[in-house]
Amino acid sequence: MAAIEAVLNTIDANLDASRERLFDLLRIPSVSTDPAYNAQCLRAANWLKDQLTGLGYAAEVRETPGHPIVVGHAKAKRKDAPHVLFYGHYDVQPADPLELWETEPFAPRLTEGADGKDIVARGASDDKGQLMTFVEACRAFEANGGLPCNVTFLFEGEEETGSPSLPGFLAAHKDELSAPDLALVCDTSMWNASTPAITVMLRGLALEEVIIKGPSHDLHSGMFGGPVLNPIHVLAKIIADLHDIEGKVTLPGFYASVPEIPDDIAEQWRAIDFNEAKWLSEIGLTRVGGETGRGIIEQIWARPTCDVNGIIGGYTGAGSKTVLPAQASAKFSFRLVGKQDAKAILESFRSFVRERLPTDAKAEFISHGASNALQLPFGSEALNRARRALAEEWDKEPVLAGCGGSIPIVGSFKRDLNMDSLMIGFAHDDDRIHSPNEKYSYTSFHKGARSWARVLHALAAA
Amino acid sequence: MAAIEAVLNTIDANLDASRERLFDLLRIPSVSTDPAYNAQCLRAANWLKDQLTGLGYAAEVRETPGHPIVVGHAKAKRKDAPHVLFYGHYDVQPADPLELWETEPFAPRLTEGADGKDIVARGASDDKGQLMTFVEACRAFEANGGLPCNVTFLFEGEEETGSPSLPGFLAAHKDELSAPDLALVCDTSMWNASTPAITVMLRGLALEEVIIKGPSHDLHSGMFGGPVLNPIHVLAKIIADLHDIEGKVTLPGFYASVPEIPDDIAEQWRAIDFNEAKWLSEIGLTRVGGETGRGIIEQIWARPTCDVNGIIGGYTGAGSKTVLPAQASAKFSFRLVGKQDAKAILESFRSFVRERLPTDAKAEFISHGASNALQLPFGSEALNRARRALAEEWDKEPVLAGCGGSIPIVGSFKRDLNMDSLMIGFAHDDDRIHSPNEKYSYTSFHKGARSWARVLHALAAA
The missing domain is CATH 3.30.70.360 (Alpha-Beta Plaits)
Incomplete structure (x- = not known):
């Protein structure tokens, strides 16, 4: 296995090239809801397949009743390496209303934002930028002797329209897809610009x-x-x-x-930077309702x-x-x-x-x-390794977050493939996903790739 | 004042002629909701005005924004006689659906019904037949020396469309109309075919x-x-x-x-022929709801x-x-x-x-x-006199009934003219008002006129 430092150095050294690849993908207007963009969705699928085959992986664009799904398989160097499935989506929301964009939605650019440089384009954050953090991490491993884990790639093109073809696809390819130990999903947010998060529970x-x-x-x-x-x-x-x-x-x-939340998690949630009064005032309220004595974070994530x-x-x-x-x-x-x-x-x-x-x-x-609720057990080994990996990269303990709503793909993985999901993402809450001038932090893109490298490395450690 | 027996005998002797007059009125299709019948409404108003002037009363057809209102004034023989206002309406519901009528809706006829002879026609019960019981009672008094009460007549032509012109008319003619001691309203039902009723309370x-x-x-x-x-x-x-x-x-x-209902009234309500189980089953229920321990009649009329x-x-x-x-x-x-x-x-x-x-x-x-609720006080002299008059005619104590809903005209009389209303009517619950084959009991028509004669006589007694 490559020393992780070498992999991280590769990511750093090739950041400009990585960004150019992401820009190539962002230039494809793969709007899934509008049939006028069907060819663009296929183009994005092919582009991703080419990225995977370019890395030497077996990859195909598979037809579905809707937009195609890209499936790839990459072998680890080591025979007994763990096997994970990585999920992302290449489709995007429509760019409308166009007049509110400061520049062309499918002409990506770098700008100076509140937290450093941002990549601005439709799909920058949801989900092309996030997806490419993982692909670029894999590329860096390949430049340093190969992947530490076996990886199955699953990129769909209908996430923004409710993933109608996905359950059928999972059922039809259960054996091919369900081998992995764990699904990795990169479609969530950081706690804030400097604090990573792992979403471990969905109600x-x-x-x-x-x-x-x-x-x-x-x-x-x-x-x-x-x-x-x-x-x-x-x-x-x-x-x-x-x-x-x-x-x-x-x-x-x-x-x-x-279950009551473990003391250390409860302590973490109490310590995190969350302004209840601000959260309430944004929805016209002043007082925490619901269960007496329990805060907003606890109620929404864990009650x-x-x-x-x-x-x-x-x-x-x-x-x-x-x-x-x-x-x-x-x-x-x-x-x-x-x-x-x-x-x-x-x-x-x-x-x-x-x-x-x-x-x-x-x-x-x-x-x-x-x-039912989905939860990655707080004490699980995979979670502990991912926590440590993110803490090393960000110099901060990641928030173990819940999500009050459901994320259908995670339910499908559990129900149809009996796989737990590790949800790690680097979006910011102000990324304007689905809105004009969508952006993705350039730091997220860079350190996201480094984070995935560390996570894959950690999952495969002896 | 004529001996009441002479008046009643006149009613009996002239019943055929009374019925022919009612039939004349029933032949006029005074449908108020359909502008195609506007001329017929005016015709009915004129017909009623002619009845009143024919009896020597001052009467006019007054214009309103809608259908005209007939106002008449009749003087009693005695100077200190009480003064009552009688209200009725000459308009009727549309006859549709015509195909369900056994004979023409505006070609009145006598048939043999479950409780004796019936008069069948649109408006027979609601309200032309009821209205004419009072007019025929007045006619019989005129044949026997004159009325025992001063009477103001008020016949409107928009009752079936919500009486839109009436409140304005009452307000504009307050002095002319509000002199009376009491309003007499003939638009309600008997308790059953042999038991009269006076509606004394409206919620x-x-x-x-x-x-x-x-x-x-x-x-x-x-x-x-x-x-x-x-x-x-x-x-x-x-x-x-x-x-x-x-x-x-x-x-x-x-x-x-x-107030709790007086004992004698509560006793009367307990004794009347009312089948709670049947009433409930007709609306899909089996148990009396609402206030524990109180029956349906009491709850709807008085709670x-x-x-x-x-x-x-x-x-x-x-x-x-x-x-x-x-x-x-x-x-x-x-x-x-x-x-x-x-x-x-x-x-x-x-x-x-x-x-x-x-x-x-x-x-x-x-x-x-x-x-607010409207109630003729249980102990009032006018009510006692009317009760006795009806008891003499029907050989049965009238039920002092409530009505769960409102009757707008009674509210208007109270609010606009500060008049209590004595609601006496001779309709049966099975008169099919507003429906095909509407009918009015011939006995109701005959004994209704006799009842009003007795009531007017009783109200004027020393």
Whole structure:
């Protein structure tokens, strides 16, 4: 194995060439949502395939019902090296509105930004710049005797349109793709410009709609109001009962599989630079809601929720109508963490609702999906190695972050290929992804490549 | 004053002629909602004016922005006689769907019905047949020496379209119309085919919409769910808090001005022929809801309510959307009884809502109107006299009924002319008003006229 210092030196020495390659990729307007750019998506796929074959890897552009997927395979020098899969996407959002761009969106350039130089172009941060940090790390290894890990590359072209072809592709190529020990995903952010982050937990999500039915038809509230069951009242009582005065969800057993965060992680989260008041003020609030005594970071990354995302019943137009509605409905969502079982939560929820139905009220349920939380165990060896690698590169302990929402590809890797994902990315929160003048920190690009080199090296260490 | 027996005998002797006059009126298709029938509405108004002038009364057809209003004035023999206003309407609903009528809707005929002979035609029951019972009673008095009361006649032609011109007309002719001691309204039903009813109480109505606002904009429930206030939850808690476990409304002071029904009335309601199970089954229910221990009749006629008539917030389309909404709203209505003050109730409600707003939640209120309950006092002399008069005619004590909803004209009389209304009508619940094959019991027509003769006689008695 090459001494890691030699690999890092190679990255440093070839940074201008690396940037030119990224600029080449950024010049391809691979907008996935607009069929007018179909040929450009294919062009980007071929460009990536050529990069991989140029490094001596086996790589192909594979057809899908939508945009093609690039698959590559690279062998490590060592026979018993670990095997990882690296995921990225080559498609980008449309550049509109064009008039808000300071320069052409597909004519990449370097500018001076708040945190040093930035690369400005559509896709610079999401996800071409990030993707190329990994490719350039691999290139540096090849210049120094070869890769420390076996690597499977998976570059898709439909991430910005919901990855419709990917699940089918994973299922069809399960054997080819699922060999790896770990998926590496480079589509997330740093904590801030000087602090790296590893996203280790994604909350799960269970979605259930409830329709409460009462009288057989809408009734006049004057002629019938009083002795007649009102489904809106029944539904409101159920919603009100779902949280206690401390903001905790009251479903029996809801917190049984919710772990408290380890002390060192909790300590890290308390210490990180996060301004609760600023976060709240940006959404028009002043006080942390939810579970009493728990902060914003902890709640969003590591605590489960129950929220009503929509409710409707009776007359909702302008003015008034004196109607007693025959039904009312609400859409509930549960964000899940730890070992909470989405199916069991929904079963518990349905019982909770049924127990609160007065005589003559009926409940119908419509499921809109259920997935458990995903978590890379805090103590896992791969995570520890990645932490140390990033700490060495950035001279700062990386934040072990959660993500309140789901990242579909990570769920697919777990569900379809039974792979955990290590999510490391170097984007900044102000990268304006999906917006005009998208940018990617040149430091992120440079130190991102160095970070991946260190991570691959660390994963393969004896 | 004519001996009442002579007046009743005249009604009996002239029943065929009375019916022919009603048939003449029923032949006029005075459909108020369809401009194609404007001339027919005017024709009906003129026909009624001619009836009144034919009896020697001063009567005019008065123009309004819509269909004309007929106003007549009849003097009693006695100088100190009471002065009443009689209200009815000459307009009718459209006859559609025509194909469901067994005979022409505007070709009245007598048929054999379940409770004896019926008069079948559009408007037979609502309201031409009812209106003519009063006119025929007056005619019989004129054949026997004159009216026992001064009578002002008010026949409108827009009842079926919401009486848009009436409030303005009442305001413009307040002095002319407000002299009377009492309004007599003949647009209600009997309790059943053999039991008369006087409607003595109408519930009031206060309508208030509440908008609960939380975050400044809709948020992603994954990225923000947990520490963020959910306005739907706040609204649901308010709705849930509005009723206690006994089904009582929890607004402070809500029941302070709600009288218990007098024992004799409560006894009468318990004794009347009313099938709770049947009433419930017709609306798909099996159990009396609302206030524990109170029956349907009592609740609808004499108890106040709080109902949510509509609620909306967040995403309400198909499927799911992981949104934390910025706001949620609900339309509340309060049915009021006794001396409950609608404005005070709404003030109390707004305080109730505000007290339940967590930090950062805001409430906006939109009023959609407020009117107090209307009640003819149970012990009033006019009511006692009318009760006795009806009991003599029908050989049964009339049911003193309530009405859960409002009757706008009665509210207008109270509000604009400061007049109580005595609501006596002879319709049956199965008269198919507004539907094909509308009918009016011939017995109702005959005994209705006799009833009004007895009521006028009783009101004028020393």
